[in-house]
Each structure stands twice: as C-alpha cells, then as structure tokens.
Amino acid sequence: MKIVQAASELFPYVKTGGLADAVAALSATLAGRGHELVVFLPGYRAVVDHPDAVNAMRTSGLRIEMGDVFMTGEVRSFSPAPRVTVHLICRDEFYDRRHPYGTRERDYDDNHDRFIFFCKGVVETLRFLELRADVVHGHDWQCGLLPLLLRHAEQRHRITLATKTVFTIHNLAFQGVFPMSTFHRTNLPEELTGIDGVEFYGQMSMMKGGILFADRITTVSPQYAREIQTSEFGCGLEGVVASRSEDIVGLVNGIDAHIWNPATDALIPANYTVGNLEGKAACRADLLKKSGFDPKFSGPVFGMVCRLTEQKGVDLVLANAGFFKKHNVRLIVLGTGEKRLESALRELAAETPERVALSNRLDEGMSHLIEAGSDFFVMPSRFEPCGLNQMYSQVYGTIPLVARVGGLADTVVDIDQDPEAGTGVMFSPTEEGLAFGLERALKLFDQKPEFHAVRTRAMGGNFSWAKTVQAYEGLYADAI
Numbered sequence: 001m002k003i004v005q006a007a008s009e010l011f012p013y014v015k016t017g018g019l020a021d022a023v024a025a026l027s028a029t030l031a032g033r034g035h036e037l038v039v040f041l042p043g044y045r046a047v048v049d050h051p052d053a054v055n056a057m058r059t060s061g062l063r064i065e066m067g068d069v070f071m072t073g074e075v076r077s078f079s080p081a082p083r084v085t086v087h088l089i090c091r092d093e094f095y096d097r098r099h100p101y102g103t104r105e106r107d108y109d110d111n112h113d114r115f116i117f118f119c120k121g122v123v124e125t126l127r128f129l130e131l132r133a134d135v136v137h138g139h140d141w142q143c144g145l146l147p148l149l150l151r152h153a154e155q156r157h158r159i160t161l162a163t164k165t166v167f168t169i170h171n172l173a174f175q176g177v178f179p180m181s182t183f184h185r186t187n188l189p190e191e192l193t194g195i196d197g198v199e200f201y202g203q204m205s206m207m208k209g210g211i212l213f214a215d216r217i218t219t220v221s222p223q224y225a226r227e228i229q230t231s232e233f234g235c236g237l238e239g240v241v242a243s244r245s246e247d248i249v250g251l252v253n254g255i256d257a258h259i260w261n262p263a264t265d266a267l268i269p270a271n272y273t274v275g276n277l278e279g280k281a282a283c284r285a286d287l288l289k290k291s292g293f294d295p296k297f298s299g300p301v302f303g304m305v306c307r308l309t310e311q312k313g314v315d316l317v318l319a320n321a322g323f324f325k326k327h328n329v330r331l332i333v334l335g336t337g338e339k340r341l342e343s344a345l346r347e348l349a350a351e352t353p354e355r356v357a358l359s360n361r362l363d364e365g366m367s368h369l370i371e372a373g374s375d376f377f378v379m380p381s382r383f384e385p386c387g388l389n390q391m392y393s394q395v396y397g398t399i400p401l402v403a404r405v406g407g408l409a410d411t412v413v414d415i416d417q418d419p420e421a422g423t424g425v426m427f428s429p430t431e432e433g434l435a436f437g438l439e440r441a442l443k444l445f446d447q448k449p450e451f452h453a454v455r456t457r458a459m460g461g462n463f464s465w466a467k468t469v470q471a472y473e474g475l476y477a478d479a480i
Contacts, residue, residue, distance in 0.1 A: 001134040001476060003030060004162065006040040006122050008115070008142035010086070011259075013047040014100055016362075017307065018253065018388045019170050022220070023139055025256040026472065029465040031083040033473070038131060040122045042114070043076060043090030044100055052080050056088065060128060064120045067185040071117060075125050089121035104336065112178040115142045115206065116185050122146060123153045126161045135476045136162040138214070140169070141176030144206035145186060145198075147213040152188055164479040167214035169207070171385050172228050172235050173311065176206030201236070211240055216479045217248045218472075220386030221407030225250030233383055249475060252410055253386045254465030255395065260371075262396045267368040272397075274459040280372060280397055287373030290366075291332045291357035300445040301330045302438075303374030303398065305367045305389055308337030308345065313380030313403065318344050319431040323438050325352055332374065334359040334366050371396045376441050380427075380434045384408050394423055394458035399451075401441050403429035411463070415444065415454055423458040 005027050009020035023039070031037045047053055053076065062073040073091035080086060089095075094114040102108045119138075123146070126133065138146040147165040154161055183193055183204050193199055198209045211217060219225040227233035229242045241248065259265075262280070263273050269286045272279030285295035287303075302324075306312040314337070324331050333345060333356075342360055349356045359366055371377065377393035379402040386407035390400040394412075402408040404426045415422030425444070427437035444451050 001473075001480075002036045002038070002131065003476065004038045004040065004122075004126065004131065004133045004136040005139070006119070006136065006143045006146055007139040008042060008100060008118075010039060010041050010047075013041065013050050013053070014044050016100060018386065019140060021256065021388055022170070022253045022386075025254060025465050026469065027084060028081065028256070029254075029469045030472070031081060033469065035083065037084045038133070039084065039086045040118075040125070041086060041088055042095045042100070042118050043088035044095045045097060047088060048076070048090065048096075053078050053086070053088065059087065060125070062089070062091075062121055062124055064117055064124060065187050066113065066117060066120075067187065073117070073121060075121070087125055089118050089125070091117060094118075104339070111176075112182040112204075113185060115176065116145060116182075119143060119146045119149050123149050123161065126150070127153060127157065127159065132160065133162040134480055135164050135166055137166040137168065138210060139167075140171065141174055141205075141207040141210070143167070144176055144208070144210035145188075146210070147215075148188055148192065148198075148209050149186065151213070164215040164476070165213075166216045166218065166475065166479065167210035168218045168220065169211070169228065169385070170220055172207065172233070172237060172241075173383070175200070175208070175235065175237065177203050178206075180204050205237070208237060208240055211237065211244060215247070216475055217244055218475065219248065219250045221252045221410045222250035223409045224385045224406040227383070227406060249471075251468050251471050251475075252407055253388060254468045255388060255391050255463045257464055260368075260392050260395060262372055265368055265372070267365045268372045269369075274397070274456055277397065283369060283372035284374075287332065287369050288330065290369070291330070291359075292353070293330055293357070297330060299328045299330065300375045300442065301332065301373065302376045302378050302401070302441075303370040304331070304333045304335070304378045305370050306335050306379070308335045308341045310338070310341075311382055312337075313382055313429060313434070314338075314341045314345070316380045316429070316431050316434045317378065318348065320435050320438060321348050323435065324348075324355055327442060329355065329442070331356045332359070332370060333357070334361070334363060334370055336360055336362060371398055374398045375445060376401045376425075379403065379408060380429060380437075381405060381408065382429045387411070390424070391461075391463040394461050395463060397455045397459045399441070399444070399454055399458060400424035401437050402426055403433070405429055416440070421457065422454060423461060424454075
C-alpha cells in the first residue's frame with residue numbers, strides 16, 4: 001500500500017511527547033513490511049537544520065489559498081530510510097521558530113493559520129506529485145481538518161488523492177479550538193460551520209473535523225476508546241465520538257525496540273538483559289550520581305519523566321511530598337511544563353535535596369537513564385490515552401507505578417489483582433490512590449524475591465509495534 005502519514009511531530013526531528021515516537025515507529029515498521037510511506041511534517045527550524053534534512057531537495061513551491069489571500073511556501077523532501085520519504089511543508093513565517101506550538105507561557109496566537117496552512121500544504125503536495133495514496137492518515141488536532149480539505153480539493157479539481165482517510169486521536173484534551181472567525185481561512189463550504197460540522201460551543205474545533213469526516217478513527221488504546229465516549233473523559237466531544245463508535249478502534253502503541261532496548265541502548269552507561277542485570281545496577285549508580293545522590297544508595301529509586309502538568313498527576317506527587325520526606329527513598333523527576341508545578345517541585349527539591357532531584361529540561365539521554373536506573377517509574381496520570389513510559393519501564397526492568405486509566409490499564413498488570421502475572425502497581429488517580437500505591441511499592445521493594453519476580457515478568461513483555469502494525473494494516477485494508 002501507499003500510505004501517507006501527516007503529523008506535527010516525528011522522532012528524531014521534533015519531539016515534545018509520545019506522538020513523535022508513535023508516528024516514527026509506525027511509519028518505520030510499515031515500511032519494513034514492504035509498504036511505501038510518505039510522511040508530512042511542518043518545516044520547523046529544528047527539522048530543517050537536522051543532518052538528515054540539511055540537503056533536502058526542494059520539491060516544489062507552494063501557493064496556498066488562505067481565505068482572501070494566497071500564501072507561499074515550499075516543499076523540501078528527503079528519504080531517511082528505504083521506502084520512506086519525508087516532505088517538509090515550509091514557510092518561515094509559520095515554522096521558523098524555536099518551539100513547535102508555543103512558548104512555555106502560552107500557545108502561538110497564529111496556530112490556526114500554521115496548521116491550516118500545513119494541512120493545505122499536504123493536500124496540494126499530494127495533488128501536484130500525483131501520489132494517489134491508498135490511505136492518508138492524520139494525527140491529532142493539527143491534522144484534524146485534513147480529511148475535509150482533502151475531499152474538498154478532490155471535488156474542486158475532480159481528481160482522487162486518496163482512497164480512504166484515517167484519523168488518530170492521541171489526546172482528546174487538546175482539540176485545536178479557535179474562534180469561528182478563523183474558519184474562512186479554510187475556504188471550506190459555510191455549511192461546515194454548523195453543529196454537524198466543526199462548530200464547538202460557538203468556536204471551531206479542528207479535532208472535531210477529524211472525528212466527523214475521516215473514514216476511520218483510531219485511538220491509542222482500547223480503554224481510551226471507551227473512555228472518550230463518556231462525560232468524564234470526553235472533554236465535551238463525547239457525543240461526537242459516540243456518533244462514530246462503529247468506526248472507532250483502539251490500538252495500543254508499541255515501542256521502537258531499536259531505540260528502547262536495554263541490551264543495545266547507546267544512551268545508557270551499561271547495557272543489560274533479563275538474564276544479566278549487572279548493567280542495570282551500573283545505570284542505577286550513574287543516575288544517582290548525576291542527580292547529586294550517593295551512587296551506593298541502597299533504598300528504592302522512583303523516577304518520573306513527563307510534561308509537568310495536572311494531567312500527568314504532578315500535583316498528586318506534590319500532595320504526597322510527605323512520603324518522600326518521611327521514607328529513605330529517592331525521587332528523580334525530568335521534565336518541563338506548568339510554571340507553578342515546576343516551582344513547587346523545585347521548592348520540594350530545595351527542601352529535601354538529599355532525597356528529591358529535579359532536572360527541569362528536555363533531555364533524551366536523561367530520560368533513557370531514568371528508565372534504566374530507577375526501581376519504580378511513577379505515572380499518576382488523571383488520564384492517559386496510551387502512554388509509552390510504562391512500556392519502556394517494563395522493558396528496562398523498572399516497575400511501573402501507574403494510575404488505572406487509558407493505555408496504562410491496557411499495558412500494566414497489577415501485582416495484587418494477578419500475583420502470577422503482575423508487572424506493576426496500579427491505583428486510582430487521586431491523592432489517596434497514589435499514597436496507597438507508593439506504600440505498596442515500598443513494601444514490594446523490601447520483599448526482594450517478589451520484587452525480582454515482578455521485574456523479570458515485566459522485562460519479558462512484548463511491546464513491539466509488530467502486533468499493532470498488523471492491526472493497522474487490517475484497518476487500512478478494511479477501509480479500502
């Protein structure tokens with residue numbers, strides 16, 4: 001099949017979260033199975049400057065209608081792997097910026113224009129390159145208008161650009177909601193501004209466009225596919241999602257074993273396997289040393305890598321600060337996010353520097369080291385569409401301590417619920433739930449034979465993309 005992927009992130013070129021990893025691994029695995037992959041990405045500064053893209057060929061200029069005006073841009077193309085072509089939709093005014101979506105204080109004011117232009121650029125490139133895709137697969141709100149714009153262009157030019165469209169909801173909480181006055185930039189028919197179109201409480205929702213008008217919809221876990229059809233997790237779109245229930249399927253993301261594998265990982269100081277964990281001990285010592293702790297510390301090490309937001313349950317960790325002050329444990333946190341949560345974590349680390357460390361930055365190497373060197377990985381998310389770190393953790397022999405939501409519930413087996421197959425500790429996403437989970441983890445750490453058994457089972461799990469990609473192949477074929 002000829003499969004087009006369109007996304008706002010792609011590892012290793014630009015990454016703020018799991019979206020980049022998921023799109024990269026899905027594309028690479030599909031290409032490895034013989035499909036032709038065409039991936040579209042905004043031409044951010046970091047991408048254009050990447051060694052893979054520095055000598056990218058200028059495929060064509062772009063002239064995109066945006067409401068009453070035309071805006072220019074260009075397409076730059078390169079092939080990072082066999083059967084994979086990456087097209088960058090470039091316009092310096094929109095994408096030559098340090099961050100993809102905004103500053104740490106706020107989103108960019110012109111994000112509606114930036115991603116309308118991107119989606120239109122994808123459609124126009126499909127048209128002039130005559131790609132005739134079997135499937136065009138867009139990811140998250142930044143590509144929510146892509147199915148609409150694609151079909152509108154087909155009608156206008158009387159051509160076929162793609163047999164079917166697929167849209168993946170990675171996180172329904174981020175919906176691309178903008179004033180309805182920005183809709184004219186799409187040049188779509190006015191009837192789409194109604195409740196049966198992209199209207200959302202008087203505004204325009206790009207996410208809603210993808211949900212309503214793609215041929216098939218996926219989410220990144222079966223549990224999350226069910227959750228977003230409820231008022232608790234639907235973020236106001238539960239009725240819209242439920243109206244497409246027959247076309248929605250939840251497919252758990254996999255992990256890229258070429259990147260996340262403790263036996264071969266080049267970003268950790270020592271490699272290891274389930275049969276020989278000496279390297280994990282070396283990673284633990286290195287993590288402690290780099291975090292300012294005694295590398296010979298023998299108590300439990302809790303690691304956390306995430307955006308510092310309430311969604312990720314960072315406030316629940318802060319509410320349980322007493323646990324980390326009371327017990328002889330270490331907490332190592334890596335991430336950036338909401339200023340108030342960053343400040344609160346910084347204060348906690350300053351109050352208890354002998355037990356809590358904060359690395360307030362984005363650092364791929366450190367994220368690998370925390371996965372490899374921790375004993376427990378903490379994910380108290382209030383909601384988690386899929387999550388990847390709980391899978392990374394298990395593969396690295398770091399026991400996940402997770403809330404019972406979304407993809408976490410689909411990929412971790414609670415040790416109390418199933419003692420013979422348990423791979424982690426689960427709890428309700430509340431202050432009390434996390435408190436109970438932390439105490440259970442502490443108890444497990446002291447029971448060395450059981451702790452080792454859980455670690456061994458976790459490392460034996462299969463979280464590769466192979467199974468998920470087969471499901472996507474079936475979805476694509478069924479849609480066609």
